[in-house]
Amino acid sequence: MSQKRAVPFQPQQIVCLEYKQTYLYAEVVQDIRERQMCWVRPLCLKTPDHLTDLREGADIVWYSDAFRPALDTEVLPLLTELPTKAEPVQTPGTVLNQFMRQVWQQQHVKTPPHD
Numbered sequence: 001m002s003q004k005r006a007v008p009f010q011p012q013q014i015v016c017l018e019y020k021q022t023y024l025y026a027e028v029v030q031d032i033r034e035r036q037m038c039w040v041r042p043l044c045l046k047t048p049d050h051l052t053d054l055r056e057g058a059d060i061v062w063y064s065d066a067f068r069p070a071l072d073t074e075v076l077p078l079l080t081e082l083p084t085k086a087e088p089v090q091t092p093g094t095v096l097n098q099f100m101r102q103v104w105q106q107q108h109v110k111t112p113p114h115d
Contacts, residue, residue, distance in 0.1 A: 037062065
């Protein structure tokens with residue numbers, strides 16, 4: 001996770017959660033500062049080989065320090081590609097759930113104690 005932000009995310013701001021070579025782009029619904037969480041509406045999941053449309057899926061609430069503001073130059077091309085190049089997904093929730101599980105597991109891996 002990244003360091004704490006001085007400025008809260010704003011509603012409708014596009015943010016990114018990166019894990020390995022996968023990028024979850026989402027729109028901020030609400031930055032819940034007192035809980036250090038962020039309520040977001042997923043837009044798409046970008047991997048080196050696929051672009052998955054998540055706009056029909058559910059919103060998520062996740063640790064706000066896991067997100068970073070997305071750059072216009074990275075988001076605008078994706079949003080224009082979504083209608084034409086996105087991989088059709090019947091259950092966007094499953095794709096999002098798998099990604100979030102990977103992120104969760106990576107963040108909570110415990111290192112073995114040293115002797």
